[in-house]
Amino acid sequence: MNKRKTLIHWITPILLVTMLFIALPGSLPAKMISDKAVWVWHSSDEIFTEDGRENLITFSKEKNINIIYLNTGRYLEENYESYRAFIKLAHLNNISVYALDGSAKWALQMNHMKPTERMHSVFMYNNNSQQDERFDGMQFDIEPYLLAEWKTEEREQLIQEYLLGLENLANMADTYGSSDAFEFMAAIPFWFDKEKYETMYRDVTKPLSDHVMDTVGNVVIMAYRDTAGGRDSISFHSDHEIKYASKHNLKVVIGVETQHLEPYEKVSFFEEGEAYMEEQLQSIDQLYSTESGYGGQAIHDYQNYKALKE
Numbered sequence: 001m002n003k004r005k006t007l008i009h010w011i012t013p014i015l016l017v018t019m020l021f022i023a024l025p026g027s028l029p030a031k032m033i034s035d036k037a038v039w040v041w042h043s044s045d046e047i048f049t050e051d052g053r054e055n056l057i058t059f060s061k062e063k064n065i066n067i068i069y070l071n072t073g074r075y076l077e078e079n080y081e082s083y084r085a086f087i088k089l090a091h092l093n094n095i096s097v098y099a100l101d102g103s104a105k106w107a108l109q110m111n112h113m114k115p116t117e118r119m120h121s122v123f124m125y126n127n128n129s130q131q132d133e134r135f136d137g138m139q140f141d142i143e144p145y146l147l148a149e150w151k152t153e154e155r156e157q158l159i160q161e162y163l164l165g166l167e168n169l170a171n172m173a174d175t176y177g178s179s180d181a182f183e184f185m186a187a188i189p190f191w192f193d194k195e196k197y198e199t200m201y202r203d204v205t206k207p208l209s210d211h212v213m214d215t216v217g218n219v220v221i222m223a224y225r226d227t228a229g230g231r232d233s234i235s236f237h238s239d240h241e242i243k244y245a246s247k248h249n250l251k252v253v254i255g256v257e258t259q260h261l262e263p264y265e266k267v268s269f270f271e272e273g274e275a276y277m278e279e280q281l282q283s284i285d286q287l288y289s290t291e292s293g294y295g296g297q298a299i300h301d302y303q304n305y306k307a308l309k310e
Helices: 003-023 050-062 080-092 113-127 155-177 208-216 234-247 274-287 302-307
Strands: 036-040 067-071 096-101 137-140 183-189 198-201 204-207 218-222 251-257 294-300
Touching: 036 302, 050 080, 050 302, 067 080, 067 294, 080 096, 096 113, 113 137, 113 155, 137 155, 155 183, 155 198, 155 208, 183 208, 183 251, 198 208, 204 208, 208 218, 208 234, 218 234, 218 294, 234 251, 234 274, 234 294, 251 274, 274 294, 294 302
Parallel strands: 036 067, 036 294, 067 096, 096 137, 137 183, 183 218, 218 251, 251 294
Antiparallel strands: 198 204
């Protein structure tokens, strides 16, 4: 038998199958598994004891959570050892930990020093901790629309101050991140992309959401709705940001809510429960699987997520 013909006989089907997988769109998903995060605001309740730390890690592993946004605030400077113990345990379980902080008042320029101090305290903590005990990044939740000025003629000035504050924080994070991998991100509501919030900043007019993403890089969009598709849904309110992130090499994490917010049932999965929520989140994963700007999901928050009915 001609060995060359035999070799060709076997190789040809293999090449054909390989070419089919390469050529057919959608034959291999762009993302097999997306990131899944959880907000933990009550850190003093969750990480200051060994049981609390282990319970949070066990819960995270059960729910396939690989990122924890952990409140630092005023607790960090006096509790290094608790944070070190928790972050080390999280890293041993392949879970990243981001410092979490925020206040609506920090949008005002006269208060910009406070978030700067809080970010600096995270950098100091990292510099004084071992590699496996360090925060992987930081998220700020600064919501200027909660201030009285938002509903007055002072709103435009407030927005300018808000963006300037984020820019200052982003510059700090970039400087620190040049020597140690560190991601900075901000939480924003889904409606910052509405026409009424188009803003001129640095001589460019665009939706407020775009300005924040240009400034910060990566965001969590609080797309608090309880259905994946259709009007007034998670995807309906996230699509602009996802597409913008994909176009500009940025990242958007889609946040959902689990706490009881009666009478605003459509805002949370409290009524529907965990199984339904997971179905909707899987639909979001599938919808944005080919979008490079899609960074996964985040659940708000740990205490309410734990209590969510099945």
